Amino acid sequence: MEASSAALPARVRRGYGLGSVVTGAFPTVPGLLLLPYLTDRLGIAAGLAGLIVLLPKAWDVLLNPIAGRISDRSTHPDGRRRPFLLRGGIALAVLFALLFAGPTSPQGLAATWVVLLFLACASAYAFFQVPYVAMPSELTRDYGERTRLMTWRVVVLSLAILVSGGLSPALRDALGPHWGYPAVGVFVGLLILGGAVGAWWATKGAAPVVHVTASGSLRDQLRIVARARDFRALLLTYSVQALATGVMLAGVDYTARWVLGSPGASTYLFVAFVAPALVVTPLWERVGMRTGKRPGFVAATVCFAVGALLVWVLRDHGIGAIAGAIALVGVGYAGAQMFPLAMLPDAAAVDADRTGENRVGVYTGVWTAVETLGLAFGPGVYALVLVVGGYVSSTGGVVDQPDSALTAIVLGFSVLPALLFVASLLLLRHYRIDEAAVLAAGKDLP
Template sequence: MTTALPRRRLLGYGVGSVGTGVFSAVPGLLLLYYLTDVLGVSAAVAGAVLVVPKAWDVLLNPIVGAASDREAVRTGRRTRLLLLGAGTLPFLFAAMFAVPADSPGLAAAWAGVAFLLAASAFACFQVPYVALPAEISADPSERGRAMAWRVVCLTLGILVAGGVAPALTDAAGGGRAGYALMGGVIGLVMGTAMVASTLANRWIASRPGPRPLGLAAALRTARGNRPFFMLLGAYVSHTLAVAIMLAGAPYVAAYRLDDYGLTSAMFVCMVGPSAFAVPLWRRLARRYGLVGCYVAALVLFCAATVALFPLITSPVGVLLLSALIGVCYAAVQLLPLSLLPETVHADTGRTGHAQSGAFTGLWTAAETGALALGPGIFALILAASSFSSSDFETPVVQPDSALTGMSAGFTFAPAALLLLSVPLLLAYRRLAALHRRPEEAQEHAV
């Protein structure tokens, strides 16, 4: 019988997600707005600044995953890569929001290079960190407990990103000084959480074996796991939807609700309920199944997003629907991350390898790409709808086409992507049954 993991170890793992939640959310939430409305960078160029560094990360993450597995085979731990990422990311994050140049072109170049380096440091932490749940316990229920703690801590990180970061910027007067202060403070919080988690997780033994694989061999090993790729497709689709909404939130607050400060309120209303919804979704999943609850959450999330469009100028309506979205957001974080370790474990019998780093390298690469592409898509929507960029001292009045574009981009575009996740998830359920041992597949069908 497997011993239950003590809470201190669950917290030690989960606290790392405070840092990952911050970095996943803040650039998507604030960097595009910082470039277009503080530094005067055009929407198209600003979108490229956000997409290009993350495109590099899509290539880097599988390499980091294979390197993490090789380190684990040699040393039995994934600590060195975790420490490398946790130790360097805070400084690079602060540099993203401390642009010294006055020229929009130079400002875009500085922010782009800093973001590329920060994204690379994040990959060094994120990829081995996501691999740990598959190794934290041999008991699926204990792995599920670890994921619940992770999602709660992830929620706290997103609260810091969406609630504290814009408030810090406003408190320092906005503009360059406000964003520079925010970058330094939030970077410190993020780094503290990630270093603490790295040190707390040294007890986890990583034995991917039986031998270290190079990148090409690791990808060949992962390629036959069709359920994994269906689950990944569903996760990427709704992550892209969330990324678009993250990028659009400051614009909706500033131009549709006429109060940039409501950016923080929108995120508090969304993320606050999601923390309390995690145990609710765990209970529902035990009763009705992970996939069934996942599909229900996606459909409800989509309905709430569409309902935002006619209420986009009503602060009360936007905040109430943000709270409902937060309940759904808890599910679309908890449930796929609970399915991921089990999908990796189920593949071990087929390949003879438990290369969790290879799978998480692919997973985080796709997630990173989606988080980067979201602001890029929203920037394209702004550009297509004739949005006018400005600097902080000389704001401009936006045309009606831009207001309509940002409203539709914040609601209808994410809703379509949320719906796209549903057939992919149903395909995952069918393939996962076939992927199990024959007797398990027969039991699942019954």
């Protein structure tokens, strides 16, 4: 059995991280702008708009495990996972460029365009994301090296979220809704293309850890994965946090326009959310190396929740105070991304090392399906909060929102994500994999 060395070449580590441009840009920009595009550009009611955002990505719950199983069985000479990065990335880039370029009337035709294009984007993304997330389990068997690999990935992820999420609203506002939304589609499509091609190119020649492809049907593999207690605990924790993140992202634009009174404030809030990760992610790596990944994950989760609650407390103190609270959220978010992404390959690789069979793609397919569903439910849940608050949709004209809608906007943006993050810690109690468990599984290898 061939194994990669503990220390990965810098080219591979950095090259792998480039794929996070795709996994950062695609979930972020629709999470920020698709719901406002539907409610305030196309004039679709908030409840229906939330359903439109949810349904195409809910498709990934079925598709992602299939994509994982397909990549598990791949025998391509360029590697089991790498070819999917190129094919899925190029398809996603083209489709995303078309997402905001459809008709704006009649309303039914416009809504149908968004549903079909977003469904196609989600499908292409599945065949990029699942093989991409599966790669760390096969690039190295070393517990600490996976943390270092995820550190670089989260730095690139944060930069991608910062660029795509920070510039996209500004680009829309600068060009106006008529040209701004299509321009956002092209801009993000180019980012996705660059990240996918870069990750594919830079990981060329990396020697993977080799396991025999797991036998049995996809249903058999899903049963095995479902019985993995540590993976299940980690998955449920991360899914609740993905839901909370999706809710909070959906509220950025609404909070900026209706609470702070400035559409441009969405860029400042978003930068405050993402920018800290560029600085603190290496610090979270040190925490993980000293205390372990699970305690670091708990600390990051608490940090996120405290920052989100502070948004509610400081809601009447202006953009500076709110941005400061959002920065604390961003500090927690960096760790809440890095640690579970480093723990996932541990869980999948422990299973592969113990059994000698590779079902890493199925693990990551299930993981990304639930993560995608959580992020997709986020705007839908936020839309329900708006409905309860009596939010008034429009086609771009000036409207007056009731006080109940303004309260709902801030509650959905702050208190609800905080409560979800705290609740997720109850699910993490059953995760037990540490460095000793990874080493013990490796000793069972022939």
